[in-house]
Amino acid sequence: PQIGKKVGGPRYFFLIWVIFGRKKPLIAYYYAQVALYFHVLRSFTAHISGEVSDQLIPQHLPETSNSNSVKLHFLLVDMQHSGARDTQLRENSNQKVHPQPMDESTNQTPEAMEALVSRIFTNISSLKSAYIQLQAAHTPYDPDKIQAADRLVISELKNLSELKHFYREHNPKPVCTSPQDSRLAAEIQEQQSLLKTYEVMVKKFQSEIQNKDSEILQLEQQIQEANQKRVKLEKNLKLRGLSGKEPGNSSGGETVISPELFRSAAEAASRAIHDFSKPLINMMKAAGWDLDSAAGSIEPDVVYPKRAHKKYAFESHICQRMFVGFQDENFSMNPEEDLISVATSKENLFKEYLELREMDPLTLKYLLVVHQKMEASFFGNLDQRTYIVGGGHPRTAFYQAFLKLGKAVWLLHRLAHAFDPAVRIFQVRRGSEFSEVYMESVVKDIVVGEGENEKPKVGLMVMPGFWMDGGVIQPQVYLTGIKVAE
Numbered sequence: 001p002q003i004g005k006k007v008g009g010p011r012y013f014f015l016i017w018v019i020f021g022r023k024k025p026l027i028a029y030y031y032a033q034v035a036l037y038f039h040v041l042r043s044f045t046a047h048i049s050g051e052v053s054d055q056l057i058p059q060h061l062p063e064t065s066n067s068n069s070v071k072l073h074f075l076l077v078d079m080q081h082s083g084a085r086d087t088q089l090r091e092n093s094n095q096k097v098h099p100q101p102m103d104e105s106t107n108q109t110p111e112a113m114e115a116l117v118s119r120i121f122t123n124i125s126s127l128k129s130a131y132i133q134l135q136a137a138h139t140p141y142d143p144d145k146i147q148a149a150d151r152l153v154i155s156e157l158k159n160l161s162e163l164k165h166f167y168r169e170h171n172p173k174p175v176c177t178s179p180q181d182s183r184l185a186a187e188i189q190e191q192q193s194l195l196k197t198y199e200v201m202v203k204k205f206q207s208e209i210q211n212k213d214s215e216i217l218q219l220e221q222q223i224q225e226a227n228q229k230r231v232k233l234e235k236n237l238k239l240r241g242l243s244g245k246e247p248g249n250s251s252g253g254e255t256v257i258s259p260e261l262f263r264s265a266a267e268a269a270s271r272a273i274h275d276f277s278k279p280l281i282n283m284m285k286a287a288g289w290d291l292d293s294a295a296g297s298i299e300p301d302v303v304y305p306k307r308a309h310k311k312y313a314f315e316s317h318i319c320q321r322m323f324v325g326f327q328d329e330n331f332s333m334n335p336e337e338d339l340i341s342v343a344t345s346k347e348n349l350f351k352e353y354l355e356l357r358e359m360d361p362l363t364l365k366y367l368l369v370v371h372q373k374m375e376a377s378f379f380g381n382l383d384q385r386t387y388i389v390g391g392g393h394p395r396t397a398f399y400q401a402f403l404k405l406g407k408a409v410w411l412l413h414r415l416a417h418a419f420d421p422a423v424r425i426f427q428v429r430r431g432s433e434f435s436e437v438y439m440e441s442v443v444k445d446i447v448v449g450e451g452e453n454e455k456p457k458v459g460l461m462v463m464p465g466f467w468m469d470g471g472v473i474q475p476q477v478y479l480t481g482i483k484v485a486e
Contacts, residue, residue: 115182120163122186122193127156129193129200136200140207257350257418259468265412266473270463272408273322276401277315283378283398299430302459305484312442312478316460322409323464326425329417331410350418416466424467428475432458438465440474447483456482 130152137145255261284291295304295313304310325331375385384394393399416423428439434456442462459480466473 111180115186116163116167118183118186120160122190123156123159123163125190126193127153127160129197130156132197133200136204139204255354257415259471262412262415262419262423262466262468263473265408265415266463266466269405269408269412270476272401272405273315273318273463276405277311277318279398279401280318281311281314287377289377299460302478302480305482309443309478312460312462315462316478318405319461319463322405323425326409326413326416326464329422331413349414419468421469426465426467426475428458428461428465428477430458430460434458434477434479438472438474440476442476442478443482443484445484446479456480 130149134146134149134153137149281291284294291310292307295310296302298313298317302313372382372385376382378398384396384399387394388399393403416425434441439458441456446456456479458477460478461475462478463476465475
């Protein structure tokens, strides 16, 4: 009470309880705790500096039955008792206080006092660490961790309370025999408290990393599913003979005749020729054909740096057969056969292109393309041809690829004659000098010599070129007299 009277201790505690105690007891409790700790620290400072006489510090306080398990609400009771003693001192202020001599054991050295203050700050650091653990236990919510952290906070508060009562009762005494050891122990404990704080932060960051990893896995799974859907859609488009790059196919908008539309149709026809050449070569291999002799019979005296390049000879043969009569409006078809009625006006030609583009290629008949002897060599009989003549459409891969090729070329023809003026087809003769402006090489990794006699020449025309009002589509050619880069 004497110290409280000097430095303003219990009176402030009682005032806090009167202001907050009835409506907000929890706030009053924490405010009282903070005021109490500042009261103790100020008492230590006053005692060291000589502001308060040693004789004014009470030497004995009532003993408790179990000083190591003081409950937290005892702090509030202690504040009320301190306030009552302060009031009693004010009423008896006319009485004199006679200082009593202190025992030598209670005379504390500066090192001991410093050790005790260091222990107080260590306790406060531990309390801070415990409070951070309590906060971390709420995110995510873990009842077990919350209870453990709560017990740790209460334990640290009890330690601070015990230090307060210890100081009031005896004056601070060295905790261990050596003040230097006490300071080192306090520093170690403070560092351990900081380490616990960092461990809590590391666990929080690890939890965030795990959440991000889970999100990444989900996004990768969604990308994989989207790729699978895309592959299925592309497969369906190929089966229907549609190009995913054609304008108007996926947007659902109105299709307008344009050079870009014709360019995409030409690319679709080129891919159809390439796709049909694969089953054709496979059927030749299965039938025992000599592919080298077959490629040589198409275009003799063509030197192929790689054996795999001989496939371009078969693609060139298919292209020449399919584009015969392309410059004619009726595609050089016999009108008496009347397979498909040929429109005469530009508007009807473009309308027919739009209608045929959405048709299944299996509904169109191209019996004149595959020769009877070739079919007999492939299948050993003419049953498939007989089935087609009867109006059927076999579901073989060879027949489907062939019908897709026929539809792609027919669509290109309808669209070419829908332009005004009509798109003109042009070919490149074998032996012509290669020009990068008007031609495109099907082999990309070629090495061209620097000498005049080493200029590349056209060996095969794989795909014809087209003239239109909006520009030129380069023919695709296979060059001879070249070297292929490794």
